[in-house]
Amino acid sequence: MSLNPIHENLNTSFVDLDALVRYLRSMQFVGRVSIELCAYEAEIIFTPLNTLQALERDLHSGAVTKGKEAFQRILERVRSSHGRIGVYRSAERTGWPVRREAFVESSIAAEAERIARSPGDSPAYHLIAAKEARQKETISIADSEHLLSEILTTMNVSLAKANLNFAAAFHNACLQLERAYPFLTDREEPVVFHGESASVRVNADPAEFAEAVCKAIGKVFNRLAERPSLAKVHVYTKHRILYLIKTRRRQYERHGIYLPLKRAVE
Incomplete structure (x- = not known):
C-alpha cells in the first residue's frame, strides 16, 4: 500500500488515540496509524471496507500479536507511555481528500459586504x-x-x-x-x-x-x-x-x- 503522510511524530501526550480512530473511521479513512513507544511498535490499519486491523510488536522479545486484544492493548499503552504517532493516508483506493495539514482544508477568508445605494426619487x-x-x-x-x-x-x-x-x-x-x-x-x-x-x-x-x-x-x-x-x-x-x-x-x-x-x- 502506497502511503502519504498526514501527520508524523505526534507526541502521544496530545493525542487521544481512541477518539482519533473513531473519527478516522467516521470519515471512511483508508490508511494506517503507526505508534512508536519505548521498545514497542504498533499499527492500526484502516481498510477500504472500513474495518480495522491491529498489530503490535514487542521489540525486546520479538513477539508479534494481532487482533482485537492487540488493539485494546495499543490504546492502553498509548495512554500510559510517552512516544510518537504517525497518520498515513493510502494513496490508492480512497476518497479521502489530500490536505496541506492533517484534518484541515483551505477556507476562503470572510470579506465585508459593500453597500450599493442607487439614486432615485423613492429609495428603498x-x-x-x-x-x-x-x-x-x-x-x-x-x-x-x-x-x-x-x-x-x-x-x-x-x-x-x-x-x-x-x-x-x-x-x-x-x-x-x-x-x-x-x-x-x-x-x-x-x-x-x-x-x-x-x-x-x-x-x-x-x-x-x-x-x-x-x-x-x-x-x-x-x-x-x-x-x-x-x-x-x-x-x-x-x-x-x-x-x-x-x-x-x-x-x-x-x-x-x-x-x-x-x-x-x-
Whole structure:
C-alpha cells in the first residue's frame, strides 16, 4: 500500500488515540496509524471496507500479536507511555481528500459586504437598512475570526518552540468536544493551520463558537499541566495568552471571548 503522510511524530501526550480512530473511521479513512513507544511498535490499519486491523510488536522479545486484544492493548499503552504517532493516508483506493495539514482544508477568508445605494426619487430604505445590518454582522464575524486566529497562532508558535504540534492537539481537543459543539469537527474545517499561522472561519453563533474554541484551548492547557516535563512551555504559553487577554480585553468582551479564554488559561 502506497502511503502519504498526514501527520508524523505526534507526541502521544496530545493525542487521544481512541477518539482519533473513531473519527478516522467516521470519515471512511483508508490508511494506517503507526505508534512508536519505548521498545514497542504498533499499527492500526484502516481498510477500504472500513474495518480495522491491529498489530503490535514487542521489540525486546520479538513477539508479534494481532487482533482485537492487540488493539485494546495499543490504546492502553498509548495512554500510559510517552512516544510518537504517525497518520498515513493510502494513496490508492480512497476518497479521502489530500490536505496541506492533517484534518484541515483551505477556507476562503470572510470579506465585508459593500453597500450599493442607487439614486432615485423613492429609495428603498427598508432594503438599505437590512443590507447595512447584514454588513455589520459580517464585519463583527470577521473581527471575531481575526481575534480567534491571533489566539490560535500564538498558541501554535508557543508550542512549536518546544517541538510540540499544537494543530494536532487542538484537533484532538475538538474531537472530545464534538458532542457539545459539533461545528468544531465539521467537514469544512473551521480552523486551518498554515505553518505557524492559523485562520478561522466561524460556522456557528459567534459567541458559542468562541466559547467552543476556548474550551478546546483549555484542554490543551490541561494536557500541558499534566506533564512536568512541559512546565516551561506551559508557563511561557500561559503568559503569552494572558498578555493578549490584558491588551485585547475590550475586544474580547465584545465578541464573547474574554471570560471563556480566561477560564481556559486558569
